[in-house]
Amino acid sequence: MSEQNVSYKEIGIVNTRDMFKRAMAGKFAIPAYNFNNMEQLQAIVMGCVESDSPFILQVSSGARKYANQVLLRYLAQGALAMIRSMGSRLNFALHLDHGDTFELCKSCVDTGFSSVMIDASHHPFEKNIELTRQVVEYARQRDVTVEGELGVLAGIEDDVVAAKSIYTQPDDVERFVKATGVDSLAISIGTSHGAYKFKPSQCTRDEKGVLVPPPLRFDILEEIERRIPGFPIVLHGASSVVPKYVEIINKYGGKLDDAVGIPAEQLRRAATSAVCKVNIDSDGRLAMTAMIRKTLGEKPKEFDPRKYLGPARDELKDLIVEKNKSVLGSAGKGKEIFG
Numbered sequence: 001m002s003e004q005n006v007s008y009k010e011i012g013i014v015n016t017r018d019m020f021k022r023a024m025a026g027k028f029a030i031p032a033y034n035f036n037n038m039e040q041l042q043a044i045v046m047g048c049v050e051s052d053s054p055f056i057l058q059v060s061s062g063a064r065k066y067a068n069q070v071l072l073r074y075l076a077q078g079a080l081a082m083i084r085s086m087g088s089r090l091n092f093a094l095h096l097d098h099g100d101t102f103e104l105c106k107s108c109v110d111t112g113f114s115s116v117m118i119d120a121s122h123h124p125f126e127k128n129i130e131l132t133r134q135v136v137e138y139a140r141q142r143d144v145t146v147e148g149e150l151g152v153l154a155g156i157e158d159d160v161v162a163a164k165s166i167y168t169q170p171d172d173v174e175r176f177v178k179a180t181g182v183d184s185l186a187i188s189i190g191t192s193h194g195a196y197k198f199k200p201s202q203c204t205r206d207e208k209g210v211l212v213p214p215p216l217r218f219d220i221l222e223e224i225e226r227r228i229p230g231f232p233i234v235l236h237g238a239s240s241v242v243p244k245y246v247e248i249i250n251k252y253g254g255k256l257d258d259a260v261g262i263p264a265e266q267l268r269r270a271a272t273s274a275v276c277k278v279n280i281d282s283d284g285r286l287a288m289t290a291m292i293r294k295t296l297g298e299k300p301k302e303f304d305p306r307k308y309l310g311p312a313r314d315e316l317k318d319l320i321v322e323k324n325k326s327v328l329g330s331a332g333k334g335k336e337i338f339g
């Protein structure tokens, strides 16, 4: 295996094709968890092995820079070895999240990623097709799967900042999928990135005064499914912004006012549709931050990172088990897919 040029097949991981086929047929979704450090990776591996869930390890370009791209490839290799050492036959895809250039996607294909996203959705439609097609042509040579995007999510998409969401136009999807050859399509139906998915003015309040966000546009999702039947759809910005973590963070000195996410029931509904991949980053960040703040708040004399990163990792692992079981429906599907 050369340092700078390695296929994911040499590492022993898988692309997303078979996972999505099974998810579509079984009416569940594959969780895509973002990571950039060892504790997150341990939590994802432990949580998915414990719940026997197929999964996608997802890395943004910022995370790739943070973790170091050479180390990252060995982290993925290590994750597979760890899974085997736990007696599991589970496997996973290593995916570039929100790739914004052909060069970045190519670099990931060449350094062991099994799947890449080219996010050209902020470009005009024809330019989006052209750039996405270019990535697909390169990725195909190594049997790497490609996710494209149509429509723009509000919030921050790595380096791409969108003030307002622009829902995916069902009229565009058939042509985009045919012209680009993508393996999956990320759509915009009302989710957004980060912990502040909706402004309070967009929400109503329940009897306890808790913000209730507007529902996702399932009508658009259904129309898209009608236009491209059986085609894998991806939902970004799918964290629920779990209230218990926001409360702990605020109790121990944080300041996350009016943070609001996507209710779990809506994600569950999406997971039974053509949505085959659900992206979750913020909930993991919140879970870890909550436990780090709590531990340091309660034990001000503690300065061994293992003493606060350990509880943070355990909390993230528990969150992942819970998501796989009750939101994605992916728990227990590992054996079906990987034997």
Ligand code: G3H
Binding pocket: 034, 060, 061, 062, 063, 097, 098, 156, 157, 158, 159, 193, 281, 282
């Ligand atoms: O969609 C964006 C992901 O949450 C990654 O965020 O660019 O801060 O790593 P990041």
Ligand code: 13P
Binding pocket: 034, 097, 098, 192, 193, 194, 195, 235, 236, 237, 238, 239, 240, 279, 280, 281, 282, 283
């Ligand atoms: P959240 O910010 O809702 O976790 O979304 C993550 C995501 O879409 C990564 O691509």
Ligand code: ZN
Binding pocket: 097, 098, 157, 193, 236, 237, 279
């Ligand atoms: Zn995203």
